[in-house]
Amino acid sequence: MQPSTNPPNPGSRLTDPVRNPEQAPAPVRTKRAFFLLLLTIFVPGGAQVVAGNRKVGRRALVVTLACWALLIVAAAVFVLNRAILISVLARPGIQLTLAIVLLLLAVGWLLLFVNTLAIIRPTLLAPGARAVLVGTTVLALVCTAGALGYSSFVLNTGRDTIQNVFASGPDMEPVDGRYNIMVMGGDAGENRTGLRPDTMMLFSVDAETGKTAVISFPRNFQNAPFPDDSPLKDVYPTGYDCGDECILNALYPTVQQNHADLYPEGANAGAEAMMDAAEGITGVAVQGYVLVDMAGFEQFIDAMGGVTVQSGGWVPFRGPPRDDMVVRTRWFEPGELNLDGAEALWFARSRYFTTDYHRIRRQQCLQQAMIKQFNPQTVLTRFGDIMSAGEQLVETNIPQDQLGSFLNLADKARDTPFERLTLGAPDFGTSADRFSTYPDFDQITARVDELLLTASGDAEEPAPEEQPEPDDDGAAEEDSAAPAEDSGSGETADGGTDGGGSPEDSSGADASKESEAIESWAAEAPTTQPDGSPLTEEYLIYLEQTGQTGLLELIASNNSECTT
CATH class of the missing domain: 3.30.420.590 (Nucleotidyltransferase; domain 5)
Structure with a gap:
């Protein structure tokens, strides 16, 4: 068979629509535009390799792959031993380096988007497709380069907070471990x-x-x-x-x-x-x-997204004035409480109708709850707010x-x-x-x-208590010593109770104001009204308005009971 002597027909060679879209039909140009945009979103540098400057694209791909490799390593370290990752990321020098790197990546990604638009040539698209492309590009910029830029800002804020709050100097050494x-x-x-x-x-x-x-x-x-x-x-x-x-x-x-x-x-x-x-x-x-x-504490709780505790009793706090009542006392009811910053501050500080010792117990519980809920997920999702609040919170x-x-x-x-x-x-x-x-x-x-x-975990196990010898009638001998001591759940502090007054206005001199009535009550804190219906905030407000503070002290006597 004789080889063909006809010269190649230039028209038979299809023009590559990815690199030369001018001759492609409108639907193909639209698909090409969004394909290149998606490449820039998910594989930065990919659009340049496929349809633009391959040298720029290859360099961008190297950076992209390096970033993915670092993220995979960081995720593996977080799963296997996140203590190492936390220790590294908490150092101001590392945070500054990361902030700079994130800012450079944000700028680089922005430039890739600009270059991708030049490769796409939006003027080749139909007006409707052009508008959708521009809107999608802006949204993609915000979610990618914008997110990196914001992360850089947040990291730098955290670095400033750490430097302003924490001291410089040698590490503390543990004492006896x-x-x-x-x-x-x-x-x-x-x-x-x-x-x-x-x-x-x-x-x-x-x-x-x-x-x-x-x-x-x-x-x-x-x-x-x-x-x-x-x-x-x-x-x-x-x-x-x-x-x-x-x-x-x-x-x-x-x-x-x-x-x-x-x-x-x-x-x-x-x-x-x-x-x-x-x-x-x-x-x-x-x-x-x-x-x-304390003012910073309120802001910090809000930055965490609130805190959750299980309250065992009614906890009074100072509420806003209302036209329909004389007193300003309001009450947190028993059960699960989802507290914002202002509410958590009241929960921790209130000693109305109770004592310093009651609020100490609630403070201990609240601190446990904060640490329990201050997890890596909270830190990552609310890092900026937490760091901003931290500088107002801590010295x-x-x-x-x-x-x-x-x-x-x-x-x-x-x-x-x-x-x-x-x-x-x-x-x-x-x-x-x-x-x-x-x-x-x-x-x-x-x-x-x-x-x-x-x-x-080094304490010895307590020895089992010895049971008293039974008497001749088989009954255990009763201890005739002093009666069992009250747990103190309803007593007033050495500083005394201050009812609905300010938590700040008493001192050790107030010990003479202790309420002996509460300690003399053997009954548990009541949980119902006289008619048998459950206690309500309105009923407790009524008791205060009618001067029945002794009963309110009894009702509040177990509000130190709290779990997380």
Whole structure:
């Protein structure tokens, strides 16, 4: 067979519609346009390789593949050992690097979209298809390059917050395998001279497992001693023992105003003094402090998306005034509560019709709930809001470079209940015993040692209780000693109750106002109205309006019961 002598027909060679769409029909041009746009969205650089500058496209593909590889590695590390990932990402230097990289990627992706539009040549499309293409491109830009740019901004915000809140310096070393951090919460209200921390707790965290013990100090705790190496030892050689003026939460403003020069190296003399007092009281070496501003606390809870607790009783709080009633008290009912920032603040601080010890228990519960719900998913989805709130929330001397390790410990502690001890009622008798006013420090150190052993899992199993010998009639011999001690669920604090008044206006001098009536009631807190119907907020408001505060104190007496 003779080979054909006819020259190739140029018209028989179809023009490639991807690279040369001019001769393609309108439907093909439309499909080509959206195909190239999808490539730029899901495989940045793909549109350039297929229909544009192949050199630019190949470089963009290398960057794309590298990013996917890094994301896969990060996901694997998160699954296998997320502690490493958290520690790395919590470092300001790493955050700055990531912020810069994300910003460069956002700019690069934006340029690829612009180049893809030039390759598509929207003028070749029908007007309707052109409008859809432009709208889709804008949406894609927002979801891709825009998201990367925003992530860069958020990371840089987080870096600034960490640098502004956390101290620079060497890492803290655990003592006997534990980190001991003094946590204080308070505010400088208009009726106060300086800041008074109404919430004072020592968190002792196992450096390996994250198991946590919480020691709560009543704000009216008196006679706090100081360690021998504390500069306050010379000022108060027998302890902070000047009577009702020397309750524990007054130490912070006193040192800030009168003895700040004793702590020249400390950024916060009041906080350093509180650390010394906590160490003197418990015998536990305290390495750091966290000072929580209550206004910032509200913003932080909102940034987390709220917090959920299970309340065991009715908790009163101060509500907005209403024309149809004289009192302003409102009530959180028992059961599951989904609290926003303002509500969580009231839940933590209220002691209307109850005591300091009730709110201490609720604060412990709320802290457990916050840690339990402060999970990686919350951090990732609300990182920007949390970081913005954090700078208003916290002052601390925890080193920046150690933030990652503490976040890891908090993550480990999320599902482990705290071991708790309150240095007063109900853990040390009832409020009538006034343990906070006249503390026995040997008892305290013994209980603290026991608490830390339990939190570390080293406590011995309690021996089974011996049963009393039966008498001749087979009945157990009754102990004729003193009657069982009240748990203190309904007592007033050493600082007294303040009914519907301000939570800030009482001190240790109010101990004389204790309500003996509540402690004399043997009945449990009532759960129904006289007619048998369930308690309601309207009924409780009616009781206050008619002056039946004693009954309200009984109803609120179990509001320290709370779980997460």
